[in-house]
Amino acid sequence: MKRGRVNITSKCQGFSSTEGRIKRQKPGPLGSSLAQRPAEDWGSLPHHVVLHIFQYLSLVDRARASSVCRRWNEVFHIPDLWRRFEFELNQPATSYLKSTHPDLIQQIIKRHAQHLQYVSFKVDSCTESAEAACNILSQLVNCTIKTLGLISTARPSFMDVSQSHFVSALTVVFVNSKSLSSIKIDDTPVDDPSLKVLVANNSDTLKLLKMSSCPHVSPAGILCVADQCHGLRELALNYHLLSDELLLALSSEKHVHLEHLRIDVVSETPGQTHFHTIKRSSWEALIRHSPKVNIVMYFFLEEEEFEPFFREETPVTHLYFGRAVSKEMLGRIGLNCPRLVELVVCANGLEPLDEELIRIAERCKNLTAIGLGECEVTCSGFVEFVKMCGGRLTQLSIMEEVLIPDNSYNMEQIHSEVSKHLGRMWFPDMMPTW
C-alpha cells in the first residue's frame, strides 16, 4: 500500500502543515492498520486547533463532537464558543421550527452565563415560550451581555407575560450587564422604570435601542434614555413617543451623531384621529447635529388620519405606507420632504397620481428608489416622471396594473420608453398570471 500524506486544508485555513498531515501507516505485521502513534491522533489535536474547527460547526454538530472524547468536550466549553447564542423557544404543538434543548439551556446557564455577550431569544406565539425566555433572563446574573434581542416570530407573546415578571427579568440583565450596547425589545411590556434602570447602568455603552410597539413606555421614559445615553446611534420607536424634547436631546452637543431613527406611525387607540405634531425647529436641530441621519417612517393609518403629517418641511428619508395613502398626502410629500431617498406606496385609489409624482421628481432630489402598488399613473405622467429623475433611480418597482395607457403610450411602448430614459432595460413588476 502506497504510503501517502493527506493534507487537511479544505476548510481550516489557519492550519499549519505539520499538524495537518496524517501519515498513513504501512500495515503492521499482523495486517492491522490501527496502529497509530498517540501524539498524532485526532483526540490529541491542540485545543486551539479543535476550537478553530468547532467554530465552523453548527451547534448540533458541535454538541455531538463534544461527546467524542474528553479533550473535545473541554473545547466545547471554551468561553469563545459561547459568546453568541440564540435561544429558540417554541412549543412543538404550535410551531414549525425547532426549539433549543432544555438540557442545553441548563448547561448554558450553569457554565456559560458569564461568557454570553450576544444573546437573542426567539419565541413563538405561545405565552409559555415567552415565559421561558423570561426565566432564562432572570438567571443571567453574572454576565457581560452586549447585545440583547427579544424576538417574537409570530404573535407578540411577550405581551402576554405578566408585566411584573417581564420587567423584573429584563432588569436583571440591565443591572448585571453594565455594558449593553444593542437592545431589541419591540413588542414587549417594557416600561419607564425599566428604562431608567437601563440608563442607570448602561448609559455609556448604549448605541442601539429598538422598541417599536411598546405601549407601556411614555415619552418621558424614552426622553430619559436620550438625555443620558449620549452614544445612542440608532433608535426605533412609535410616533407617540416622539417629542420635540426628544429630538433636541438627541441633538445636544454631548450626543454622538444619530445614524438611524425609525418611527412607526400607528393609531395607538382605535379610531385615534389626532396626532401631535413635531415642530419644524426640532427637526432642524436634529439635522444640524446629524446631517446624515436616516429617518425612516412606516405609516399604518387610515386615509383620513394623515392630516397632521408633512405640513411643514420634514427631513424623512425613507417612507413606507403600509396601507392606502391619500393623494393630498403624496402632494405634501413632494412639497415638504427634500431629503427623501426611498418611497413605497402600498395603495392609493383610482385617481391618477401624475401631478404628485412629478412634483416628487422635481423636489426630492435625493430620491433613488420608488415602489408603487395599487395606484394609478398615466403612462405619459410616468414617462414625465422618469425623464426627470430616472437617472438617479436604482429601484423603480411599479406593479403592472398601476400604469394606465393613454393616447401617447400603451403598455408595449411604455417599457421601451422608460428603458430609454433609465439607460437600462426596465419592465414593470409582474405578478404571476395564475
Place this chain on the structure above:
Amino acid sequence: MSSHAGSAAMPHRTIHLFNKGLRLHDNPTLVAALESSAVVYPVFVLDRAFMEGSARMGALRWRFILQSLEDLHSSLRKLGSRLYVLQGSHEAVLRRLVAQWGVTQLSFDAEVEPHYRRLDEELRALARELGLGVLSCVAHTLYDVNRIIKANGGQPPLTYKKFLQVLSILGEPEMPAREITEADFRCPCPAEGGEEEEEEQCGVPSLSALGLEVQQEVLWPGGESHALRRLEKHFESQGWVANFSKPRTVPNSLLPSTTGLSPYLSLGCLSIRTFYHRLSTIYAQSKNHSLPPVSLQGQALWREFFYTVASATPNFTRMAGNPICLQIDWCQDPQALKRWRTAQTGFPWIDAIMTQLRQEGWIHHLARHAVACFLTRGDLWISWEEGMKVFEEYLLDADYSINAGNWMWLSASAFFHQYTRIFCPVRFGRRTDPDGHYLRKYLPVLRNIPCKYIYEPWTAPMEVQLQAGCVIGKDYPLPMVNHLEASRRNLVLMKEVRSEQENTAELTRDVADDPMEVGVKRELPEDCVAQGDGTECNGGGGGVGVATGNKRCSSQEDSRTCSWTPDAMRLQEISSEVM
C-alpha cells in the same frame, strides 16, 4: 424525445398511456406511436390511489377529468379507435393488457412532477422487464425543462426575468405536432366482446360509480373539444389582444369565465404549445411584429417558469427542506384556517372569493392573490402550505408546480420581495369591483347592503344593517382580524425573517431593476451565462457564501456595453452551442 423503438420495418403493437395530455391535437407521443405501430391502443389507467396520492382531489375536479375522458373517447371513436379506461394500479393493469394484446411498445408523455416522474420510472422498469420499447416525448410544457436548466448552467433560473432571458437564448418553442387523422388508425382496435360488455369493462366510469357526487352545474365542461372552442373565443373576447392595452377594472373577469383556459391547460386537454403559437400568430398578423410582448404570453410563460423551478428544486411543495423558501414560523391556528377555508372571515371580498372557489373550482388570478395574501403574510400569518392544500382540493386547474410556486410567491416566501405591499381585503376588492356585484352574487346574505358599506359591512350603522336584513355578528361574521394591526405586525415579522435569511431571499431575487446584466449577457458566449451572475452559481444549494456584492461582476468588465441601443432589445438568435 427518447425512443427505444425497434426499426421502422417492424411495426409495433403499442399501448399509448394517457395520464395528462388528454388530447389528440399536438400529441407528439401519440403521433410517434402511430407512425411506428400496426396497432395502437389508447389507454387511460384510472389508478385512484395514485391520483389521490399525488394531489388532493375534490369532486369537481373528478367530474372534470371524467368529462375529459369521455370527450377523448368520443374523438377517438370518430377516428375509428376508442379509449380504454381501466381501473386499478398501473402496473397490474398494464401487465394484463400487455399479455392480452401482445403489446411490444409503450408510449407516454415525459413527466416533470416528482410523483409522475416516479410513475414514469416504474413504467420504464416494467417495459425493461417485459422487453417492451418505450416512446416518450415532451408535451406538457413549451420546452423540455431540462434544456432550460442546462442553458442556465445546470440550475433552474430562479427569477422570472432571468427565466425570460434564458428563453430568449433558446429561441421559440417547437411547433405543435401534426394532426392525427383516421388514416393513422389504419387498423381499428379489435372488439373485446359485445359493445355493452366492452363499455362496462373499459368505458369511462360515472361519478357515482366512483362514489362521488356533484350538485353544481357544469360551468367548466371538461375535454379537448371544449378547450379548443374556448381557445378561439379567448382571443376574440380579449379585447386587449386587438389593441394591446389591459383593462383597468375587471369586474366581469371575476365571474366564471367562458373563455378561461387554465383547467384545460393543467390537465392537458389544451396544448400549451398550441396556445402559445396561436397567440404569436394573431399578434404577428395584426401588428406585423415578430413576437408579442411578454405580458401577453404571461400565462404560458409563468407556467413554464414554475414547472422549470419545481422540476429541479427538492421539496418544492414544502417549506422544510426547500432551499429557495424562507423558513418562517407561521402560526398554527386551525380555527383561523377553517374560517378562511369556509368563507367565514368577515371580510366579504375574501369570503366571496372562497365561496366561488369551493362552488365552482375556479377563481380569477387577482382573487387568488387576495386570499393568498390574506392567509399568509397579510393577515393571518398561516402557512402557505395550508393554503396550497385547500387550493389543491378545490381548483379545477390545481397543478403541482404552479400551485406551490404561486403560494410561495404570494406569501413572499420566494420569488416575490416587495413584502411591504400588502393587499388590503377591503380596498383591493373595492378597486376591482366598485359596485360589489361579485360580492352580492356569492354572498347573497349581503345582497342588500349598500355599496358604500359592502366591502366593510361592520362599519354600516345598525339601522342600515337591519334594513338590509343582515346584522353583522349574527347573519354574517364580524371581521376576524384588525387588518391594520395584523398587517403592521406581519410586515415587521417579514422584515426580520428576510434580514436573517438574506441568503435565501437573494436566491430568487432579481438584481432589482438593474438588468445591466441582461444587456451584457446577450454579448457573452453561452457558457458564461450562468457564471456571470453570482446568484445563480450557488442557487438552489445551501445558499451559503453567496456574495451579494458579486452580482454585478459581469457588468463591471463590460462597462462599454452600458449604452443602450435599440439593437440590444431584439431577442437573440438561436445559439447553436445550446442546440
